[in-house]
Amino acid sequence: MSHLTTTTTCDLLATALRPRGAGRRLRRGFSSLFAIMFIMICIVTLMLVVNWTYLVLVSRHTLRLSDSLSLTAVKALLDEQVLSDTQAFPGTQTDDITQAQAEITTAGTGFLARNNAAAGANLRPAANQLTITAARIDNAAAAVAAPSNYTTTPAAGQPYNTLVVEILRAPNSMNPVELIFRGQGSDQTAKITSASYATLDSRVVGFRPLTATRSPVAPLALNAAAWFTTRVTNADDSQLPDGRLELDFTLLTSGGLGTANSALISLNNLSALSTGAVANQVTNGIGPADVNNVTGTLGPLTNAAPLLFDSTQMSPAGDLTNIAAAFNGVAASTNPRRAFPIYNGAFTDPSSIVGFIGARVLNADAAGGRLRVRLQPDFVIHSTVETQRTFPGATSVPENLYIHKIRLTR
Numbered sequence: 001m002s003h004l005t006t007t008t009t010c011d012l013l014a015t016a017l018r019p020r021g022a023g024r025r026l027r028r029g030f031s032s033l034f035a036i037m038f039i040m041i042c043i044v045t046l047m048l049v050v051n052w053t054y055l056v057l058v059s060r061h062t063l064r065l066s067d068s069l070s071l072t073a074v075k076a077l078l079d080e081q082v083l084s085d086t087q088a089f090p091g092t093q094t095d096d097i098t099q100a101q102a103e104i105t106t107a108g109t110g111f112l113a114r115n116n117a118a119a120g121a122n123l124r125p126a127a128n129q130l131t132i133t134a135a136r137i138d139n140a141a142a143a144v145a146a147p148s149n150y151t152t153t154p155a156a157g158q159p160y161n162t163l164v165v166e167i168l169r170a171p172n173s174m175n176p177v178e179l180i181f182r183g184q185g186s187d188q189t190a191k192i193t194s195a196s197y198a199t200l201d202s203r204v205v206g207f208r209p210l211t212a213t214r215s216p217v218a219p220l221a222l223n224a225a226a227w228f229t230t231r232v233t234n235a236d237d238s239q240l241p242d243g244r245l246e247l248d249f250t251l252l253t254s255g256g257l258g259t260a261n262s263a264l265i266s267l268n269n270l271s272a273l274s275t276g277a278v279a280n281q282v283t284n285g286i287g288p289a290d291v292n293n294v295t296g297t298l299g300p301l302t303n304a305a306p307l308l309f310d311s312t313q314m315s316p317a318g319d320l321t322n323i324a325a326a327f328n329g330v331a332a333s334t335n336p337r338r339a340f341p342i343y344n345g346a347f348t349d350p351s352s353i354v355g356f357i358g359a360r361v362l363n364a365d366a367a368g369g370r371l372r373v374r375l376q377p378d379f380v381i382h383s384t385v386e387t388q389r390t391f392p393g394a395t396s397v398p399e400n401l402y403i404h405k406i407r408l409t410r
Contacts, residue, residue, distance in 0.1 A: 055190050058123060058177050058190075058192055059192055062193075063194040065167065065194070066166065066194040066195060066196040067408060070196040071408060072103075073111060073132075073198075074100065074198040075200070075404075076099045076163075077100055077134060077160050078379050079159065080096075082377070082379075083379070084243040084244055084245070085245060087159075087401075090160055097134040100132065104130065104132060105132070110127075122178060125167050126174070129169055129175060130165060130166065132164070133166070134160040134162070134163060135150060135152045135163075135164055136159070136161055137162045137199050140389075140409050141387075141388075141389055144197060144409055159399070162199045162200070162409065163198050166196075167193065168192075171190060171191050176189035176190075177190050195410070197408070197409045197410035198408055198409070200405075200406060201385075201387045202399040202403065202404045202405075203388060204385055204403045204404075204405075205300035205386050206297045206385075206386040207299065207339070209286050209288055209290065209291060215384040216285045216337065217267060217285065217286050218339070218340055219265055219266070219273075219341075220249065220262055220340055220373060221263045221264075221265045221341040222249055222262050222342050222375075223262060223347070224342045224343065224354070224355075226249065226261040227247070227342060227357055230247060230261070231246070231247035244377050244378075245376065247376075248374050249261055249372070250371065250372045251264065252315060253315055253370040254315050254316065254317040260313040263311045263349075263351055264278060264312055264316070264371075265353070268290060268291050268292055268293075268298075268309075269292055269309050271310070273309075273310045273311060275316035275319045275323075276318075276319055278316075278323050282323065282338070297386055299386055300391055301353055301354065302398075303354040304392065304395045306352040307353055308352055308353075309350055309351050310350050311347075311349050320369070320371060323366075327361050327373050328364050330361045331361040331363050336360050337361075337379070338358075338361060339356045339358055339380050340358075341353045342357055356402075356403055357400075358379055358400075359375040359377060360378035361374075377402060381406060382405065383406075385403060
C-alpha cells in the first residue's frame, strides 16, 4: 500500500514541476509541421498535374496538326499525267511527292507555317521535326499493316495514294516541348510524337449524297469507248490548250437525227428520267431525293455489277436550252468539275452504268436542236463518294483514275 502511494505522489510531483502549456505547444508544433508537409505535397502534386495536363494538350494539338497536314496535302499525290493520258505509276509521281512535301514545309506559305502562325509558341513544331513519306495502302477500309496493306515501294502500275506525316519533338532537339514547371532536378522537356496517314481511296462504287452535301454528279452518261479511246485518238486540245485531250459529247435531236455518244439518265434506278430536273442537277449536284430512296445511294455499281437506269439519247426539246445553259454555268464557275456515269457498248434504254469518270466542263450548246457538251479529264475529290474494296462478293473493285475520297486511315 505504501508503494502505491509513493508512485502516485511522484507522478503528481512531475506534473506539478512540468512548465504549463509545454504539451500544448508540442502538439501545436507537430500540427504546423504536418500542415507544411501537406502544403508542400499539394504544391508538388499540383505541379505534376499542371505539367501532365499541359503535355496532354500539346500531344493532342500535335496529333491534330499531323492529321490536318496529311489530309490537306495528300491530294498533291494525284498524278497530272493521268489527265493527259500518259501516266505510268509509280514512276510519274516523283514530282507529285515533292509537291506534297513542299505544300507542307515551304517557309511562310506552307500548311505547317500557316498552322503555326495560329498556335502558341510552344505548340509550333519546326519543319525539320516532320517526316513526310509517300506510301500505298491497297485497302483503305482495312487495318494498316506492312507488307500486306502498306508499302513505300508500290509495284509498277500501282500509284502512291497515301501521305504519312510524322512529327517528333525530341527532348534534345533544337525545338523541344518545355514543361511549365521545371528545374530543381526535374525534367526540363518532354518527348511529343504523332503520326497520321491520309489515303486517296479510289475504289469507287457510287455516291451517297446528303441534304447538306450534294454529290457533284451530272445526269449525262458517256460512252466508255468515246471517253477512253476516241478522245485520245482524236488528240484535240484546242478549247483549253493544257495537254488534256477534249471531246464533244452529243445527243440526238429531239427527232432522232444525228449521232450520239452520250445519254441523259435518271440517277435513281427505281424512277423514270425527268428531263425537267436535269438542269438543276447539273448546276447544284444531286441530293438524297435524286437517288434510290431505299439505299440512299447512286450505286453501288461496277463493271462486274452494273445498274440499269432509265435513259434517252433524244435531246428534250422543252428543256434543251436550260440544260445547255446549266452546263455553261458550270463551265464558268469556280468549280467546273463533275462526275459523269459511263456505259459500255451501244446505247440501250435502260442504260447499263458500269462506273464513273471525272471531267471538267468546257462549254455546251443546243445548236441544231441537240445537246453538245465538251469535256476534258479532271480530278473529282468528294466526301460523298462511296468506295468498297470488293464488290460484288470477292470481286476486286478497280481503282478509279479520276474520282477519289480522302480517308484518314491511321
